[in-house]
Amino acid sequence: MIRKLTLGLALASSALVVPVLATQTGASSDPQQVSVWKASGLQQTASEYWQPELTTTTRFTDGKAYIKITVTSKPSNKQVQPAVCFWRDEGSTRNKYETCAATNNVTFTGTGTLYIDLGTPRTWWKKNGVYDWSQEASRGRIMIKNPGTSGALLLASRCGAACYPGGLDALSPHIPITMSSELIFVAKGKELACPSDWNTPLCGTGGGGGGGGSSTTIPPSTTQPPSTTQPPSTTQPPAPGTSFTVTPRDRSLAVSWSDPVAKRFQLRYRPTGSSTWIWFPGEVSDGRTITGLVNGRNYEVQVRKYVHPTWRDWASATATPGA
Secondary structure (H helix, E strand, O other), X not given: OOOOEEEOOOOOOOOOOOOOOOOOOOOOOOOOEEEEEEEEEEEEOOOOOEOOOOOOOOOOOOOEEXXXXXXXXXXXXXXXXXXXXXXXXXXXXXXXXXXXXOOOOOOEOOOEEEEEEEEOHHHOEEHHHOOOOOOOOOEEEEEEEOOOOOOOEOOOOOOHHHOOOOHHHHHHHHOOEEEEEEEEEEOOOXXXXXXOOOOOOOOOOOOOOOOOOOOOOOOOOOOOOOOOOOOOOOEEOOXXXXXXXXXXXXXXXXXXXXXXXXXXXXXXXXXXXXXXXXEEEEEEOOOEEEOOOOOOOOEEEEEEEEEOOEEEOOEEEEEOOOO
C-alpha cells in the first residue's frame, strides 16, 4: 500500500568517511563496456593532480561515459567542482590535445559519493576543436577546482594561470582531497551494467545497484556550460516554512518539497546504515523521483535549501520503497 510520509525538518550528521583502499585498476567484464580507470586512495594536493593509471581510452567513445566519484577525505566544506579531462602528447609537445567533459553543474562540499552521466566522449569540449579518440590518451585526471568554466584549480603549482588565488596560504585549509573513482565507457546504444559496488539509478540491466532507469541528475552536454555564481558553502539551521514529503512507490521514492522563499535545493540519499551518500549533483528547483531502489529496504533521504546568503541544514526523512 502506498503511503505518504510528511516530515518536519531535522538536523542530520554529515556523511561518514569511507575507508581508503589501495590504488587499483581494471576493466569491466562486460564486453559492451570498459573501465577506463579504477583507482582508490589517490589525492589532489597543492602540487599533485588526482591522476590514475589508464586501461584504454579508445573504445566506445561514441557511446556514453559514466563516472563514480567517492570523496573519502576533505578538510573543509568549501564548494568545489570535479573536472574530468584527458590529454594526449605529440612528439615532444606535452598536452598538445585536450578534451573535458561538461561538469559545471556538479559540485560537492564534503565526503560522499557522486554518480555522473558524462554524455558521449566524442562530443566533449576539445581544445582548438580537435581531439582524436582513436589514439590512446597520455593521461587522464579528475581536477578539483572552483566551480564554473574559468574556476581556479585547487593547486599552488603545476597549474600556470589556473593556480589558486592567494597561493599555498589560501589553499592549504582545503587540501588534500582524497578520492576513489571509476570511469566507464559504454558502447553506443547499450545500457550501463553497473559493477557490484555501484548503487545508482544510472544502472541498466545486468549491473549492481538493483537496476533502474536512466539518470535525471546530470544531463549530457556537448559543450562546457557557462560559468555560474556559486553560493557559500556554510550552513545555518533550517528556516521555517519548508514542506518536505517522501512518497514510497515500487522500487522508488518520490521526493517533493516547497518553500515560500527558497528556489535552490540539493538532494541526496543512502540506504539506512550506509556510510556513503548518493547525490543528485548540482542544484534542483523541484521534486525528484529516486529510482532503482530495493523494495522493503529503508533509505534515508535529505534535502537542503539555499536562503541568501547560506545553505541551510539538511532536512531528513526515512522511507521504504514498496511500502
